[in-house]
Amino acid sequence: MSNPAEVSQSLIVERLFPHPPEKLWRALTESTLLAQWMMKNDFEPTPGHKFQFRADPMPNWNGIVDCEVLVVEPQKQLSYNWGVGGGESGLQWVVLWTLTPAEGGTHVRMEQSGFTLDQQAAYQGAKYGWQKFIANLEHVLGELQ
Amino acid sequence: MPAVADNLFKALADPTRRAIFEHLARDGEQTVHALTGRAGVSQPAVSKHLTVLKRAKLVRHRRAGRETHYRAHPDALAPMFDWLNHYGAFWRDRFDELESLLKRMEP
Numbered sequence: 672m673s674n675p676a677e678v679s680q681s682l683i684v685e686r687l688f689p690h691p692p693e694k695l696w697r698a699l700t701e702s703t704l705l706a707q708w709m710m711k712n713d714f715e716p717t718p719g720h721k722f723q724f725r726a727d728p729m730p731n732w733n734g735i736v737d738c739e740v741l742v743v744e745p746q747k748q749l750s751y752n753w754g755v756g757g758g759e760s761g762l763q764w765v766v767l768w769t770l771t772p773a774e775g776g777t778h779v780r781m782e783q784s785g786f787t788l789d790q791q792a793a794y795q796g797a798k799y800g801w802q803k804f805i806a807n808l809e810h811v812l813g814e815l816q
Numbered sequence: 817m818p819a820v821a822d823n824l825f826k827a828l829a830d831p832t833r834r835a836i837f838e839h840l841a842r843d844g845e846q847t848v849h850a851l852t853g854r855a856g857v858s859q860p861a862v863s864k865h866l867t868v869l870k871r872a873k874l875v876r877h878r879r880a881g882r883e884t885h886y887r888a889h890p891d892a893l894a895p896m897f898d899w900l901n902h903y904g905a906f907w908r909d910r911f912d913e914l915e916s917l918l919k920r921m922e923p
Contacts, residue, residue: 684907690918698917708913779914781907 682783689776692746699749699768710736716743722751738766746770753783824896827872832857833865837874841888848884 688695698704700716710724720740728734742750753764764783771778828834832855839854840846848866852859866886869875873892877884 682904682907684904684911686911686915688915688918690923694918694921694923698914698921704917704921708917709910779911781911783903783907 683780685778685780687773687776687778692770692772692777695770695777695779696746696749699770700743714738714740716740716745716749718743741765742767823872824874824892827868827874828896830865830868832861833869836862836865837869837888840875840886841890845885845887848886851886 698708700714702712702714705712705714710726712724713722714720715722718740722738722740724736724738726734726736737754738751740749740751742748747770749768751766753766755764767782767784769780769782771780828837836851836855839851848859848862851866852862855862855865857865866875866877870877874889875886876889877886879885
């Protein structure tokens, strides 16, 4: 089995882009630009705004991601929840983008975390719960080996 | 995006079930009675959670006399780890696309 520590790392993707934070922020928050590297969308950078990402349907996935904007801190942080499978029976994740000015550009960190059926708890409670779970699992599985 | 291991994710979506699973994985086989003492919820609620965990193959059980003993089956987590790894690849691809978009954009 995979190592849970590696698995939790795989959901954090980071990269240094040789571009200023202002430009990164536009790419992350302007719907037409966002469509060029993510998926077609009706995103607006307003907390509480509900939107969808739409890709071509494929087996086991209708191509739709249901999202709601959680946090908008221009040029610093952007967060939305990420629902696959629709409605209350679906799966909820939280995507958190963090931009940090760095020498020669901007450090971009994407963290996808938390799964919960409770939207209220999506940002705070579930994120903590999920990471704690992974950390505990690492501990438990380490002992089993 | 890969297919979702539905039962598994739904089983783990609930914090009480995660706690029960962790407890079994850490402390070994337990009866419903022993688990109820730890979970802070009623015995019928624990039984219901165990049914969901069993459906996801996260726990196994054996009967001994009047008691049923439950134990964790951590190998059942494998599809979740696979799925998380696939998502890692999904985001790295998106980052590549973002990089090429930034090059095309006006400064």
